[in-house]
Amino acid sequence: MTMLEDYTAYMERRHGLMENKMFANLCTRQGKLYHKPFCMFGNLYYVGDNYVCAHLVDTGDGLLLFDAVNTGQGGMLIQAVWEMGFNPADIKWVVLSHGHVDHIGQAQFLKDMFGCKVYLGAPDAKMFREHPERSYIQGSNMLCDTLFEPDVEIYDGDVIAFGNTKVRFVMTPGHTEGVISAFFDITDGREVKRAGYFGGFGFNTLAKEYLLEIGDKEYFMRRTYLESLAKVRNEHVDVFMGNHPVNNDLIRKYEDMISHPGTNPFVDDSAWGNYLDQKKEEMIRFMEDPKNN
Numbered sequence: 001m002t003m004l005e006d007y008t009a010y011m012e013r014r015h016g017l018m019e020n021k022m023f024a025n026l027c028t029r030q031g032k033l034y035h036k037p038f039c040m041f042g043n044l045y046y047v048g049d050n051y052v053c054a055h056l057v058d059t060g061d062g063l064l065l066f067d068a069v070n071t072g073q074g075g076m077l078i079q080a081v082w083e084m085g086f087n088p089a090d091i092k093w094v095v096l097s098h099g100h101v102d103h104i105g106q107a108q109f110l111k112d113m114f115g116c117k118v119y120l121g122a123p124d125a126k127m128f129r130e131h132p133e134r135s136y137i138q139g140s141n142m143l144c145d146t147l148f149e150p151d152v153e154i155y156d157g158d159v160i161a162f163g164n165t166k167v168r169f170v171m172t173p174g175h176t177e178g179v180i181s182a183f184f185d186i187t188d189g190r191e192v193k194r195a196g197y198f199g200g201f202g203f204n205t206l207a208k209e210y211l212l213e214i215g216d217k218e219y220f221m222r223r224t225y226l227e228s229l230a231k232v233r234n235e236h237v238d239v240f241m242g243n244h245p246v247n248n249d250l251i252r253k254y255e256d257m258i259s260h261p262g263t264n265p266f267v268d269d270s271a272w273g274n275y276l277d278q279k280k281e282e283m284i285r286f287m288e289d290p291k292n293n
Contacts, residue, residue: 033073037080038254040266041239042188044195047080049073050251052102053242055197056081057186059163062092065116066182066197066241071105071140091116093162095154097199097243098176099124101136101145108148119160120150121171121199124178134176134214154180170232174225175200181232186239196237196272201247201279208292222287229276229283237272247275 001009033049040046040055048054048069054077057064063086069077081088091114096104099120107118120128127134128147137147152160156171167184179200186195204210206222242248253265286292 034076035245035251035254037084038257039084040241041193041195041264042186042191044186044239044241045084046250046254047077047084048245049076050245052244053247053250054080055241056084056086056091057162057165057184058086059092059165061163063090064162064165064167065091065094065110067097067103067243068094068107068110069105070102071142071145074106074109077106089114093117093119095119095167095180095182096121096124096150097197098179099127099135100176100200101139103243104135105140105145108146111148111151117151118148119152119154121176121178121180122153122155123171123173124176125150125153127176127178131214172198172200172228172232174221174228175202175205177221179228181228183235183237193238193267194236195239195241196232196235197241198232198243198247198276200243203283203286206283206286219287219293222283226280226283229280233273233276235272236269238269239266240268240271240275 033051035046035048035050037045037047043058045056045058046053047056047065048067052070053067054069055066057066063081078088081091091110094107094110094116096107096119110116111118128149132147135147137145154169154171156169158169160167160169165184167182170181170183172179172181181199182197184195185192187193206219206225208219211217211219211221240248242250245251248266248271256265257263
């Protein structure tokens, strides 16, 4: 095979990988996805991009990372950690909100590179073993991407200490069976605030076609989603961590914070409940829409 033939075959393979892949096209435009990392409050930092969230907690004894961003976006994540003044090698723990490729993309890399422990909801760990296709790993454009066994499987009610930070986990299935929500204290040295993270709001896995494909002919997971929202609706949350920036209006709030020094729109004890109420109303309308049944 000549170099030209080899190149042509490569481009054909690349086109095949990119075509109709849910997450693959994101990997080719990382610069456009970049969002400057920033301190949300105290020892909680945003290190995600403008599509998918990742949050870093300085526990006083190592770094705790919530979610490992999308496939192919490790460079931006590492850069964000450096920009916040931390060494990525100090990441000791990675907590994954759920088992979709756009949130687990760099978990294995971080584990291999820095030896950190990876945590995942037990039902999604089971999904990796029994139904790996539901992770959307096939949506990656990188054939080296693979699933993995988490070091620790999370169960409902678990309380786990990461350095000086104790995190209480609540299973909130719906988007996947293993979605976790997390609640923990953060501090700026003067005040203590409560952070809250709901691990998966999307309706894509509650669509008719998806549910029928996985055998949920009664659309049970839609009711489960509503039950999960209700389960944590009244948790006290001062700082709402989004799973995607759209959840907590992150980009606009960041711009407001930068343009109005001394204010912090992320400290808002009404944002959590308001957004969960919004998703409840949206899901009810979704369920009532004839095209979804």
